[in-house]
Amino acid sequence: MMGRFTVILLILLLSCICRTLGQTCERNCGKKLDLCSCHTTCTSLRNCCADYKEFCVDIFPYSGSYFGGADFIILDASFSMTSQIVCRFNDNTNTVGYVDVNGAGHCISPLLYETGWIPLQISSDNGTTFTRTGAWLSVHTGKLDSKFKAILDNSTKWQYYGTPNVGGTLKMTWNTSLVRAERVNIELWGYRETGEPYSEYWQGEWQYLYSLAKDQPNNGSFSFLPKPAENGFSSWELGSVRVSPSNHPDGMWNVEAVWTEDHALAWHLEESFRKNSAGWALEKCLAWDKLENQLPNFLSEIIDCPCTLAQARADTGRFHTDYGCDIEKGSVCTYHPGSVHCVRAIQASPKYGAGQQCCYDSTGAQVLTADSIGGSTPDRAHDWGSPPYKKPPRVPGLSHWVYDVLSFYYCCLWSDNCNYYFKHRPSSDCRHYKSPESAVVFGDPHFITFDGVSYSFNGKGEYTLVTSVEKQLTVQGRTEPVNGTIKATKLSSVAMREASSDIIEVRLISGHNGLEVLHNQKSLSFTEQTWMDLQGAFVFSPTSTNVTVMFPSGAGAEVRLREGTMTTTVLLPEEFKNSTLGLLGKMNGNVEDDLVLSNGQLVQNSSNPEELFDFGASWAVANESALFTYDSDYLLDTYYHAPRHDPSFIPVFFAPESPDDPLTNQVAKICSGEGSPFCRYDILVGRSPGMGNATRVSFQSHVSLVEDLKPVVSCGWLPPPNNGTKEGTTYLQGAVVRFSCNDRYTLKGPAQRTCQANGQWSGEETTCVASSNVTGIVVGSVIGAVTLAVIITAIVLYSRKGKRKDEHSTGMETNETF
Numbered sequence: 001m002m003g004r005f006t007v008i009l010l011i012l013l014l015s016c017i018c019r020t021l022g023q024t025c026e027r028n029c030g031k032k033l034d035l036c037s038c039h040t041t042c043t044s045l046r047n048c049c050a051d052y053k054e055f056c057v058d059i060f061p062y063s064g065s066y067f068g069g070a071d072f073i074i075l076d077a078s079f080s081m082t083s084q085i086v087c088r089f090n091d092n093t094n095t096v097g098y099v100d101v102n103g104a105g106h107c108i109s110p111l112l113y114e115t116g117w118i119p120l121q122i123s124s125d126n127g128t129t130f131t132r133t134g135a136w137l138s139v140h141t142g143k144l145d146s147k148f149k150a151i152l153d154n155s156t157k158w159q160y161y162g163t164p165n166v167g168g169t170l171k172m173t174w175n176t177s178l179v180r181a182e183r184v185n186i187e188l189w190g191y192r193e194t195g196e197p198y199s200e201y202w203q204g205e206w207q208y209l210y211s212l213a214k215d216q217p218n219n220g221s222f223s224f225l226p227k228p229a230e231n232g233f234s235s236w237e238l239g240s241v242r243v244s245p246s247n248h249p250d251g252m253w254n255v256e257a258v259w260t261e262d263h264a265l266a267w268h269l270e271e272s273f274r275k276n277s278a279g280w281a282l283e284k285c286l287a288w289d290k291l292e293n294q295l296p297n298f299l300s301e302i303i304d305c306p307c308t309l310a311q312a313r314a315d316t317g318r319f320h321t322d323y324g325c326d327i328e329k330g331s332v333c334t335y336h337p338g339s340v341h342c343v344r345a346i347q348a349s350p351k352y353g354a355g356q357q358c359c360y361d362s363t364g365a366q367v368l369t370a371d372s373i374g375g376s377t378p379d380r381a382h383d384w385g386s387p388p389y390k391k392p393p394r395v396p397g398l399s400h401w402v403y404d405v406l407s408f409y410y411c412c413l414w415s416d417n418c419n420y421y422f423k424h425r426p427s428s429d430c431r432h433y434k435s436p437e438s439a440v441v442f443g444d445p446h447f448i449t450f451d452g453v454s455y456s457f458n459g460k461g462e463y464t465l466v467t468s469v470e471k472q473l474t475v476q477g478r479t480e481p482v483n484g485t486i487k488a489t490k491l492s493s494v495a496m497r498e499a500s501s502d503i504i505e506v507r508l509i510s511g512h513n514g515l516e517v518l519h520n521q522k523s524l525s526f527t528e529q530t531w532m533d534l535q536g537a538f539v540f541s542p543t544s545t546n547v548t549v550m551f552p553s554g555a556g557a558e559v560r561l562r563e564g565t566m567t568t569t570v571l572l573p574e575e576f577k578n579s580t581l582g583l584l585g586k587m588n589g590n591v592e593d594d595l596v597l598s599n600g601q602l603v604q605n606s607s608n609p610e611e612l613f614d615f616g617a618s619w620a621v622a623n624e625s626a627l628f629t630y631d632s633d634y635l636l637d638t639y640y641h642a643p644r645h646d647p648s649f650i651p652v653f654f655a656p657e658s659p660d661d662p663l664t665n666q667v668a669k670i671c672s673g674e675g676s677p678f679c680r681y682d683i684l685v686g687r688s689p690g691m692g693n694a695t696r697v698s699f700q701s702h703v704s705l706v707e708d709l710k711p712v713v714s715c716g717w718l719p720p721p722n723n724g725t726k727e728g729t730t731y732l733q734g735a736v737v738r739f740s741c742n743d744r745y746t747l748k749g750p751a752q753r754t755c756q757a758n759g760q761w762s763g764e765e766t767t768c769v770a771s772s773n774v775t776g777i778v779v780g781s782v783i784g785a786v787t788l789a790v791i792i793t794a795i796v797l798y799s800r801k802g803k804r805k806d807e808h809s810t811g812m813e814t815n816e817t818f
Helices: 002-020 155-160 271-275 277-294 309-314 398-413 418-424 609-617 633-640 664-670 676-684 689-708 772-817
Strands: 058-060 063-065 071-075 086-089 093-096 105-108 116-123 132-139 151-153 170-173 183-194 203-217 221-224 238-245 319-321 341-345 355-360 437-442 446-448 454-456 461-468 473-481 489-498 504-508 515-519 522-524 531-534 537-543 546-550 556-562 565-572 724-727 736-741 745-748 752-754 767-770
Touching: 058 132, 071 132, 093 105, 105 116, 116 531, 151 155, 183 398, 203 221, 203 398, 238 398, 271 277, 277 398, 277 418, 309 319, 309 341, 309 355, 309 689, 398 418, 437 689, 446 689, 454 609, 454 676, 461 565, 489 556, 489 565, 504 546, 504 556, 504 565, 515 537, 515 546, 556 689, 565 689, 664 676, 664 689, 676 689, 736 745
Parallel strands: 063 132
Antiparallel strands: 058 071, 071 105, 086 093, 086 116, 116 132, 151 170, 170 221, 183 203, 183 238, 319 341, 341 355, 437 446, 437 565, 446 454, 461 473, 473 489, 489 504, 504 515, 515 522, 531 537, 537 546, 546 556, 556 565, 724 736, 736 752, 745 767
């Protein structure tokens, strides 16, 4: 008891001394002070200032919709019952928090026209001073887990309401714990964009419209029979329904709430829509067509689609699954019927913030809008938004709805006038698509470079895997011994950065049964979200064994955990050609100059393990350029305060060959094929059949990846002839498109054309011409018509002549009478 009391006294004394000497974390979060630390690594290093958790706060939950309304707790900070909490987001948006009955502080997230980590400051004196700091993750509603939002029951019915045969009661549900109130209001909020597009006056407007119900019991469900909106509110065609406590005034901003996803407000549109939805939609479609004719053309600056589904799923540095059409989730492709999977270009186009969407059918072929309503479509506004966000067309989700989705409803879903939509949103084919190159590190550890050179390097230390001065990309790898007795190493951490981006590190956790992601040396949790928008990078981690990092240049890194070892694949687009160096080689298609030491000297004999060892050692990371996190005594002593390449660690260069080795049988069972030497080494030297099997799987996965990314030849879309049809919607090398003509028309030219290796279609253009019997009928009809006209004319003239003759005879008789 006395010992514990002494420890407490020492902590209090240290806290007092630190505060007296100015060693406090108040306004110092992220810094390393003289006597203690306010840096995120201080917890594991056990050198935090005594008030670290009081001022450098964590929150729960840490994420929510950028619509706002999420109530989160400020962890480990102390507040009094009289504290007046104000929470400031991004230095410019304040919300009012509160202290609960347990003395815990709470914040309410605000509407934010952006996604990603938002700086958070907290005041306990009603906004006079902001002494606590943290961060809040703002998430695109489409990527938000359904448990955090209100759900539209049969969302298609909501968005087709008022069209033929769609009506009746609408229903929505929500998790009652997201709104801690006994009674709630159900409100409709709308979004629109005003001002001249691409001008400084172009703004997004989010506004409370009206209440659907007030003072309803918070039972997690609400049903109603929609009617056309009054007071001009039906002009708002996009919005979301909010559930919030009924003790707040109507339309009060930034209160605890749960939102539905943004959606087309068909259910509240004016009466004229319900009377003639197709005619109403056509007018809107024509107005949109007129506007698009006046806006700048963004199509020339967006990336081309991959040619095949395999390429699209393999090019993870530049494309990512579209959550609206995912083959892994049953291919529910509402807006792309006939497709089984779609991807989106990760990066928005530089000038206009435009996006690219690419869709594929069950055969793996790209679906084009020229052939199908379910085809790939470019977007004037990228669905996920793009930095600096906040203003059109870069507002996540909402700008995309305004310019690309509502117009699809007008022209294609609420009316049958898709020709207008596809005139402005034509599919981009893949004739100019260039696959990325890939390189990989796996096992203990083995390397396959971008140009396909394979070798092993078992140094212990921190090394440069890829560096590109021109593109400002750096990827570094850390290796550690397999265990204390085996003279071989394995990859244990990868750190990377592009230009001024955040530093992303992926490393093995203790026990080697999972991966940890560090963001500027702070551990990231993916328990709430699998996708994160960071500064100059995106990170996707659907499981604890799978992490993908994506950079603006199109560079990507995939890290996979297999049997306690990391496999790291780096993908680089063509723009990196002739600009890379490091352990993954010079990416230029020439295997002869792939392995270059950091001093520029070329490896002379790539089959000599000692020379390869010297090559690897030359790429040891310099202290000042290391991107890694050193948050334990082991890492500080082994890597930070030691040579980055351990010259005393000499690995086993060759796998021992002994028929008496008990693992020999395992080698025979597991290792076969092209990558067998790597597998053999990891079993016989690493003494682990599991590691050997993981190495075999990693090698085969890389072979499959290279195969998936192989360039393919596209001849481009081929139209059907006028007055005819075509069979075939694949336009890659070897594809055959067949033609036929309508009745009474004859095929002129080849009946089929083949896509050739040179990217050209075989044969001449195929046309449909009128058949000869049709020509005879047409000519006969013309002659008959002319003949009939002549006969009629002759009769008329003869009749007139006879009439004149009768009139002349009558006149003579009259004269004779006079």
